[in-house]
Amino acid sequence: MGISNFGMSSYADIVGRLRASFDAGKTRSLEFRLAQIQSLGKLLEENKAAINEALLQDLNKPAFETELSEISLVNTDVNLALNNLKTWMKDEYVEKNWATTFDSAFIRKDPFGVVLIIGAWNYPVNLLLIPLVGAIAAGNCAILKPSELSKSTEKLLSDLLPRYLDQECFAVVCGGPQDTTQLLENKFDYIFFTGSPNVGKIIMTAAAKQLTPVTLELGGKNPCFVDDGCDFKSTANRLAWSRFYNAGQTCVAPDYVLCTQEMREKLVPALKETLEEFYGKDPQQSPDFGRIVNDRHFQRVKALLGSGTVAIGGQSDEKTKYIAPTVLVDVTESDPVMQEEIFGPVLPIFTVKSLDEAIAFINRHERPLAIYAFSPDGKVVDAVLARTSSGGFCGNDGMMHMSVPTLPFGGIGNSGMGVYHGKFSYDTFSHHRGVLLRSTGMEKLNTLRYPPYAQRNIGWLISATETKRKGMCNIL
Known part of the structure; x- marks a missing residue:
C-alpha cells in the first residue's frame, strides 16, 4: 500500500482522521491557516x-529552472496568501432588495472539508504545493498525492511535508x-x-460516484x-525559451507554430541560431537542458520525430533519455505530432496561407490550455484573442502569463475546468455560501406573502423583491 508516514493505516483511516480534525474545527481559524502556510514557505x-x-535526478532540471518555476512560483502564492488571507476570509456583503433592507445579506467563504490534491510529474513541487496553499488558506484538510513518475521528488515531499x-x-x-x-x-x-x-476523465468518473466537485488542470x-510582420529573431528567442524550457515538458508550452511559408523560411534559421546560443552546438552537453522523465515517455516522444522533416535537431540518446531540441517542418494535420500533446522538446511548424486560415485551424481542434499570437500589429493579436477560445492567452511571448498571480490559470473543455493561482486558489477551495440574516421584528410586513393569498399584495411583493432594469419605474 502506497502510504507515507502512517505505517499500515488504510486510506479510509487517513481520511477519517483528517475528517475528525476538520469536524473539530481545527483548520478554521485565521491563525492556524497562516501558521501552516508559513511552515510551507519555511519548507x-x-x-x-x-x-x-531531487529535480536534477528526476528531470535533469537546471537549478535555474527549479528556482524560477518550482520554488519561486510557490513562494509567490505563499506570500500572497500571507499578505491577503485576512481580507479574503471576510464576509462579502451584497446588495439587497427592498424586502431585505433591514437584514444582513452576505457571502461566507466556507472550507469544503477534506480535499484530495493529485499532482503531476513535470513540475512536481509547483503543481502539488500551489493548490495546497489554496486548500490551506481556505481552511481545508488535505491529502496530497505526488506523482510516482518523479520518484526522487515524490520521496522528498513525502518525507518533508509531514515535518x-x-x-x-x-x-x-x-x-x-492502482x-x-x-x-x-x-x-x-x-x-x-x-x-x-485521459486520466482526468477517470478522476471525474470516480468523483461523480460521490458527487464530489472537481478542478481538472489538463493539457x-x-x-x-x-x-509575417514579426521580428523573427526576438520571436525565435521567446518561442524557443517557452517550447524547450523543462525539455518541453510543460502543459502551457507552445505545441506547434502556425505561420506562412515566407515566415517559416525566416523563422527556422532564427530558431537554429537561438538554440545554439541557448544550449551550444551540442545541447546534450548543456547544463541548461533537461531530460525526458522516463523510458516510456522517451520512446513516445522519439516516435514523434518521424513526422514531417527534421529541420533542426532530431538526435536522441536512449541511455540518458535525451532528445535534442527539435524543429519539424512539412508536417501534415494527420501526422502523430499534430494529433497528440507532445510534452517533449519538439516543435512542429505547420504552414498556413493567412491569419483566417490559422484561426480556422485552431478552431477545428479541442480548446487548448493556452493560445499564443506573435505580431507587431495589435489588431492581429486581438483577432486571435477574439475569435478563438482557450484556457489562457499570451500575446508576443510564451508562458509568461503564468508569472502573473492575479490572473486565473486553468483550462476549458478538453484542457480542463476550474481555475487557480493566488486568490483564485482560495476561491476554488472555498464554498461560497449565501447567507441572509433576517430581523425577528416587523412581522406585519411578512403577512403580505402568507396564505391565504390576496391578489392585491402581489404588486407590492414583486416590487420588493424583483430586480428592475435601470431607468424603469415601479408600477404597483
Whole structure:
C-alpha cells in the first residue's frame, strides 16, 4: 500500500482522521491557516538544495529552472496568501432588495472539508504545493498525492511535508495508478487533479460516484500563430525559451507554430541560431537542458520525430533519455505530432496561407490550455484573442502569463475546468455560501406573502423583491 508516514493505516483511516480534525474545527481559524502556510514557505526556504537535487535526478532540471518555476512560483502564492488571507476570509456583503433592507445579506467563504490534491510529474513541487496553499488558506484538510513518475521528488515531499505541516490535518500518500484508484474509492469533499485529459476523465468518473466537485488542470495542443510582420529573431528567442524550457515538458508550452511559408523560411534559421546560443552546438552537453522523465515517455516522444522533416535537431540518446531540441517542418494535420500533446522538446511548424486560415485551424481542434499570437500589429493579436477560445492567452511571448498571480490559470473543455493561482486558489477551495440574516421584528410586513393569498399584495411583493432594469419605474 502506497502510504507515507502512517505505517499500515488504510486510506479510509487517513481520511477519517483528517475528517475528525476538520469536524473539530481545527483548520478554521485565521491563525492556524497562516501558521501552516508559513511552515510551507519555511519548507521551501530550508530545503532548496534538496529540492534542486531531487529535480536534477528526476528531470535533469537546471537549478535555474527549479528556482524560477518550482520554488519561486510557490513562494509567490505563499506570500500572497500571507499578505491577503485576512481580507479574503471576510464576509462579502451584497446588495439587497427592498424586502431585505433591514437584514444582513452576505457571502461566507466556507472550507469544503477534506480535499484530495493529485499532482503531476513535470513540475512536481509547483503543481502539488500551489493548490495546497489554496486548500490551506481556505481552511481545508488535505491529502496530497505526488506523482510516482518523479520518484526522487515524490520521496522528498513525502518525507518533508509531514515535518512541516500538522499531521492531523494533512497527509501524503504515495504509489501508482492502482493506489490512486483505491484512494478515490473514499469520500472527498473536493478533488483537484493535474494531469492528462485521459486520466482526468477517470478522476471525474470516480468523483461523480460521490458527487464530489472537481478542478481538472489538463493539457492540450497549444497553438502559436506567428505573423509575417514579426521580428523573427526576438520571436525565435521567446518561442524557443517557452517550447524547450523543462525539455518541453510543460502543459502551457507552445505545441506547434502556425505561420506562412515566407515566415517559416525566416523563422527556422532564427530558431537554429537561438538554440545554439541557448544550449551550444551540442545541447546534450548543456547544463541548461533537461531530460525526458522516463523510458516510456522517451520512446513516445522519439516516435514523434518521424513526422514531417527534421529541420533542426532530431538526435536522441536512449541511455540518458535525451532528445535534442527539435524543429519539424512539412508536417501534415494527420501526422502523430499534430494529433497528440507532445510534452517533449519538439516543435512542429505547420504552414498556413493567412491569419483566417490559422484561426480556422485552431478552431477545428479541442480548446487548448493556452493560445499564443506573435505580431507587431495589435489588431492581429486581438483577432486571435477574439475569435478563438482557450484556457489562457499570451500575446508576443510564451508562458509568461503564468508569472502573473492575479490572473486565473486553468483550462476549458478538453484542457480542463476550474481555475487557480493566488486568490483564485482560495476561491476554488472555498464554498461560497449565501447567507441572509433576517430581523425577528416587523412581522406585519411578512403577512403580505402568507396564505391565504390576496391578489392585491402581489404588486407590492414583486416590487420588493424583483430586480428592475435601470431607468424603469415601479408600477404597483
